[in-house]
Amino acid sequence: MSASRDRIARNPARDQVAIVGIGRSPYSRDRDGCSPGSLVLEACIDAVGDAGLAKEDIDGLIGSTVSAQWVQAALGIPAVSYFANPPIIIGNQLVAAVGAVHSGVCDTVLMYHHGYRLPWASRRAAQDPMRRRSTVGVADPRSWWGTGHNDPGSNSLFGSSAYAAWAGRYLHDYGYGRESLGHIALNSRTNAASNPGAVYREPLTMDAYLDGRMVRDPLTVYDMDIPVDGADAFIVTTAERARDLPHPSVLVHAATLGHTDYGSEEQLRDLDHSGQVVVAERLWARSEVELADVDVFYPYEGFSNIALAWFESVGYCGRGEGGEFVADHWIEAEQRIVIEGRIPVNTHGGSLSEGGTQGAGHLREACMQLRGAAGSRQVDDARVALVTPGGFYFNSQGLILRTDI
Amino acid sequence: MSDDPAEPVADRSAELLSAFPGVRVDPDNAAYYSGLLERRLLLNQCTGCETWHHPPRPICPACWSTDVSAQDIQGSGTVALVTILRQGPRQPGVDYEGGHVLVAVELDEQSGLRVPGTVVGVPAEEVAVGDRVQLVWTDIGDGVAPRPDFELAQ
Numbered sequence: 076m077s078a079s080r081d082r083i084a085r086n087p088a089r090d091q092v093a094i095v096g097i098g099r100s101p102y103s104r105d106r107d108g109c110s111p112g113s114l115v116l117e118a119c120i121d122a123v124g125d126a127g128l129a130k131e132d133i134d135g136l137i138g139s140t141v142s143a144q145w146v147q148a149a150l151g152i153p154a155v156s157y158f159a160n161p162p163i164i165i166g167n168q169l170v171a172a173v174g175a176v177h178s179g180v181c182d183t184v185l186m187y188h189h190g191y192r193l194p195w196a197s198r199r200a201a202q203d204p205m206r207r208r209s210t211v212g213v214a215d216p217r218s219w220w221g222t223g224h225n226d227p228g229s230n231s232l233f234g235s236s237a238y239a240a241w242a243g244r245y246l247h248d249y250g251y252g253r254e255s256l257g258h259i260a261l262n263s264r265t266n267a268a269s270n271p272g273a274v275y276r277e278p279l280t281m282d283a284y285l286d287g288r289m290v291r292d293p294l295t296v297y298d299m300d301i302p303v304d305g306a307d308a309f310i311v312t313t314a315e316r317a318r319d320l321p322h323p324s325v326l327v328h329a330a331t332l333g334h335t336d337y338g339s340e341e342q343l344r345d346l347d348h349s350g351q352v353v354v355a356e357r358l359w360a361r362s363e364v365e366l367a368d369v370d371v372f373y374p375y376e377g378f379s380n381i382a383l384a385w386f387e388s389v390g391y392c393g394r395g396e397g398g399e400f401v402a403d404h405w406i407e408a409e410q411r412i413v414i415e416g417r418i419p420v421n422t423h424g425g426s427l428s429e430g431g432t433q434g435a436g437h438l439r440e441a442c443m444q445l446r447g448a449a450g451s452r453q454v455d456d457a458r459v460a461l462v463t464p465g466g467f468y469f470n471s472q473g474l475i476l477r478t479d480i
Numbered sequence: 481m482s483d484d485p486a487e488p489v490a491d492r493s494a495e496l497l498s499a500f501p502g503v504r505v506d507p508d509n510a511a512y513y514s515g516l517l518e519r520r521l522l523l524n525q526c527t528g529c530e531t532w533h534h535p536p537r538p539i540c541p542a543c544w545s546t547d548v549s550a551q552d553i554q555g556s557g558t559v560a561l562v563t564i565l566r567q568g569p570r571q572p573g574v575d576y577e578g579g580h581v582l583v584a585v586e587l588d589e590q591s592g593l594r595v596p597g598t599v600v601g602v603p604a605e606e607v608a609v610g611d612r613v614q615l616v617w618t619d620i621g622d623g624v625a626p627r628p629d630f631e632l633a634q
């Protein structure tokens with residue numbers, strides 16, 4: 076992390092690329108008869124229409140486990156000059172889109188991500204016999220994340236087990252109780268109540284949170300993202316072209332991925348050496364706005380402890396102070412976090428209550444806020460959004476989005 | 481680290497592949513898995529700069545030497561990470577009912593060098609960050625390789 080400031084601050088794409096279309100396949104916990112592909116297509120068609128475009132206007136496609144090539148054929152998009160299937164999560168797709176559009180490899184990208192309840196995610200999903208076939212031919216998550224894990228054995232520490240272990244280490248090192256994690260979960264649930272598209276909208280109390288069923292200590296069912304069926308899609312094009320399209324442009328001001336040289340979760344030295352630290356350093360170096368300019372904040376909380384670390388990594392507080400910061404900015408009457416009484420956090424309900432789609436929901440909501448189209452949860456005059464998808468390794472990402480004025 | 485060079489590990493590809501059916505055994509990690517069959521925990525160490533690394537890679541990440549070899553470790557270390565699995569896929573030798581404790585042990589060989597494992601002999605809830613532990617081997621059952629576990633140090 077010792078690269079020269081000049082090198083890491085280079086950002087020729089700043090404000091040159093815009094998100095102009097947003098589409099959804101609504102999140103659901105009880106939908107039958109859908110496939111990952113059908114969800115993606117529903118969201119894609121919605122996004123193309125939202126952007127006021129036709130399929131012939133799309134010349135770039137960025138997907139993932141539902142491949143760009145599959146989607147191109149299914150939508151009958153005649154020709155694309157860029158296509159890619161980066162690993163999840165959503166920042167990978169957006170960074171690829173910005174690069175492809177700004178470089179001129181293509182002009183207008185359709186990118187998307189879906190969630191699909193796998194048979195082991197819930198009893199209901201397990202009853203759907205076709206879901207048991209849904210991963211045939213799909214590499215397992217160890218491969219999606221590029222972690223290179225060889226061993227799925229009982230003593231392996233990866234995925235949710237590793238995040239739980241790091242959550243425990245955080246509470247241990249900084250002397251917090253589980254209430255610190257609980258604030259993240261309650262914040263998401265409270266905000267989800269204002270989001271008709273969220274799957275869990277009934278209130279959650281701290282007592283109920285603390286009584287939550289333990290899954291991987293110290294993480295409970297309330298600390299882990301909610302499996303859903305659903306999809307989000309985005310249209311990304313040049314800022315110039317965006318000005319001719321129907322919706323207010325959402326400009327990508329700065330975008331980055333971040334990773335350090337720890338190739339498996341248990342080898343990460345500590346949170347000061349995680350991908351989040353790289354993200355924060357690069358993001359602020361490339362940005363002309365500062366943390367104080369941020370109006371809405373979307374720290375990923377697929378596991379609740381990830382969000383606490385993001386508060387620290389982006390600079391709201393020092394390492395280990397996230398739990399305290401969240402408690403200090405907790406509005407008891409509202410049961411949610413509002414930073415400095417002004418900046419709400421995960422206004423849509425996040426992965427823990429809207430539904431877990433690996434940051435796609437966070438990105439969509441940030442765009443809706445910047446459009447001024449977030450309905451009853453609209454934040455007045457929201458002009459700068461900070462979105463930090465991903466965790467500590469393999470997928471730490473940062474995006475600064477802003478309005479076009 | 482041991483002063484004596486490790487005993488060479490015999491080439492047992494066929495045996496290895498059948499002993500670890502779900503594992504992507506490859507030339508880079510074969511020595512590690514072969515070691516398990518002999519109840520030896522072998523981690524890669526650079527012959528040149530002596531840096532250890534894990535999981536096994538074909539080169540030394542510190543100096544890029546390809547001269548790395550799997551060496552016995554002392555087996556003593558400190559618990560760096562702990563969680564308890566309360567549910568999960570059925571696996572031999574794993575009891576979710578009582579809680580399967582999962583740890584990353586930071587080995588005495590090198591700061592930051594960690595191996596994942598479980599701690600046997602105590603209730604899951606009694607294992608904590610900072611505990612000193614020692615390698616032990618658990619026999620899981622027929623056809624399953626011995627598992628490198630840990631117990632609390634005396």
Ligand SMILES: [Zn+2]
Nearest residue numbers: 526529540543
């Ligand atoms: Zn070396």
